[in-house]
Amino acid sequence: MDPGAKILSLEQMDQWVASEKAAGRRIGFTCGSFDLLHAGHVQYLAAARDLCDRLIVAVNSDASVGRYKNPLRPIVPERERMYVIAGLAAVDAVTVLEDDRPLPLLLRWKPDLYIKGGDYQADELRSGDDVRAYGGKVEVIRPGFDTSSSKVIERIGALSAHTEPEAASAEAARGLVLLDRDGTLIRNVPFLHDPAKVELLPGVIDGLLKLQAAGLRLAIITNQQGIGLGYYTVQDFIAVNQRLLRELGARGIRISKIYFCPHSLAEQCSCRKPATGMVIRAMREFGASPEETFVVGDSDDDMQAGADAGCQTVRVGEKGFWASAVKILSLRQSVD
Numbered sequence: 001m002d003p004g005a006k007i008l009s010l011e012q013m014d015q016w017v018a019s020e021k022a023a024g025r026r027i028g029f030t031c032g033s034f035d036l037l038h039a040g041h042v043q044y045l046a047a048a049r050d051l052c053d054r055l056i057v058a059v060n061s062d063a064s065v066g067r068y069k070n071p072l073r074p075i076v077p078e079r080e081r082m083y084v085i086a087g088l089a090a091v092d093a094v095t096v097l098e099d100d101r102p103l104p105l106l107l108r109w110k111p112d113l114y115i116k117g118g119d120y121q122a123d124e125l126r127s128g129d130d131v132r133a134y135g136g137k138v139e140v141i142r143p144g145f146d147t148s149s150s151k152v153i154e155r156i157g158a159l160s161a162h163t164e165p166e167a168a169s170a171e172a173a174r175g176l177v178l179l180d181r182d183g184t185l186i187r188n189v190p191f192l193h194d195p196a197k198v199e200l201l202p203g204v205i206d207g208l209l210k211l212q213a214a215g216l217r218l219a220i221i222t223n224q225q226g227i228g229l230g231y232y233t234v235q236d237f238i239a240v241n242q243r244l245l246r247e248l249g250a251r252g253i254r255i256s257k258i259y260f261c262p263h264s265l266a267e268q269c270s271c272r273k274p275a276t277g278m279v280i281r282a283m284r285e286f287g288a289s290p291e292e293t294f295v296v297g298d299s300d301d302d303m304q305a306g307a308d309a310g311c312q313t314v315r316v317g318e319k320g321f322w323a324s325a326v327k328i329l330s331l332r333q334s335v336d
């Protein structure tokens, strides 16, 4: 059976719940984001199923995970998270949870049991009174494994942090290049959010290889006002970057970090270029002085952010990125 058959719309679930109840079955309900499925999830859902005859799992939508956890989450999109959950034997039906809290769904289906994992905070169980009011019962299951999606992600983050010094020590840090993205590395597409539209500009590959070979570290600093204006999401932005990093990586080019400002102009943040926030932060995190930091871009804002932070600036003009790379190396020699 295709697990997808267990994924039901709210209306389909209405019918399913009604028929299961009519057959005298005890319905359990639980919810969660289930971003990276781990042993704790599997143990928890199996234990939840032991308490009832039929288990419904409401999986938090991408939007709700972004709201209550972190705008960079989830890692796995909702359709895929629902599919994975539906593949578990313990789970009988899966639906999406658009709200931050499950109360509307609980009141809609009035399951016999509202089941939660024990690592939730008490205030998140405030639906409990409403469940008891319609005659349902709240069950809390203690976690059997000391793990979570966040811990898995933390571990992956720690791994990448640990490989970084290794790469850097092979070629002692001798400067930092902070690159604008749109109009500098890739063709400028207004409010770019489609990875298929990523197009490297002429000279970028050769120029970046030249800078990297000279021992300079590369990072991107980019204004992404489209996020703040709601034209596209952080996830869209990341997908575009993934495409860019893949194309550069295939040529042996390593971008160490991507700094981005998600704010709109109206928010008056300290990171949006021409403000210096991203440049200063990058220099601090890379341990680079302004003298050994080069800001490269195609706009006045790029140039101003770099100059105001005390860095050297190079504007990518009609001669393209290769000429800028040559310019950076000549500027650096004059510093030495």
Ligand SMILES: [Zn+2]
Pocket (backbone or CB within 6 Å): 261, 262, 263, 269, 270, 271, 272
């Ligand atoms: Zn900002």
